[in-house]
Amino acid sequence: MTLANSADITQTSDGATELTEFATRNTASLDGATPGDIGTLRSKYKVLNVDMTKVANTLGATKACEVKDETLVAPRSATGITYIVNPDQEFDPDYNPALGLDPCKLNLEWEAVTPDETAQDDGVDATARPYPQMIASDCFARKWHVEKSNNVQKKSSWNDACYQNWVERFDGNGSWNYYTKKALSTCGVTVGRLISCGHGVKRNTSGPAVQWMDWAPTASQDRNDCRTRSIGVSLLNVSVGGDFDLCERQLINKYSEAGKMSGYWKGKVQSARSTAHQVAVKVGQNAGRPKWKHWTNSDVCWACWQD
DSSP states (O other): OOTTTEEEOTTSHHHHHHHHHHHHHTGGGSTTOOTTOHHHHHHHEEEEEEEHHHHHHHTTOOSOOSEEEEEEEEETTOEEEEEEEOGGGGGSTTOOTTTOOOTTSEEEEEEEOOTTTTOOOSOSOTTSOOEEEEEEEEEEEEEEEEOOBTTBSOEEEEEEEEEEEEEEETOOOSSEEEEEEEEEEEEEESSSOOOEEEEEEEEOTTSOOOEEEEEESSSOEEEEEEEEEEEEEEOSSOEEEEEEEEEEEEEEEEOSSTTOEEEEEESOOSSOEEEEEEEEEEEETTSOOOOEEEEEEEEOOGGGOOO
């Protein structure tokens, strides 16, 4: 992200509207920020308007891309905000290797802050009972816009990518510390049909090495209804989990690289959908807390948008 392809609109009336809508959708996940407190929201988040034509051209697009601009609501602590051509296209059943990756299908990556990154989380009291503790949570919103023709009838869809970081306190192991990251995503449409959206996490290489402990869900899921589903992972002595609303399908990509995993919803609807997944890892004692990168995917289809 540069000043050449984005503008900071946090202090404008449009920025205030975006922050209010963002906080309203994610009240439960935002620590100390409420929809009516614009001052606090502006101190914690920035609103960026991104010229996606310039971004796509920089990334080598040789055709006119459908998405003309995006609005981001990013934690001020987020760093390394970058667009890349979505490599997960290769996982799609209709991917054609002869055509290669579509340069208009972009992931947005960022680095999430790691609070107290050198903290030792195992504890020193051998008689204490192990328990899970949440040590971080936040959201990053991405709204994308499509101009149908003659720069009129702007349509928009959005993806709120939220997360929680947990640690097992007093694990009793002298060699390892145990962590889990819960990655959540809620996607919605204003008008039209949303094709694909999701949320992925991976280890930030500036942090300590991690090893797999557990992950959930263990596979993609296909359904013909909407139902509350549970996910959960095991650390050493404790487990961490939760519920989310699963409709129709969730595609899971679990990588061999420890801690790297993504969950996507793909299909054609005109209402909100959600995804959720968790990774559990262990880190060598005295190495500090793991650092993480996130990415969100969004993919719209020109022919699939409807009035």
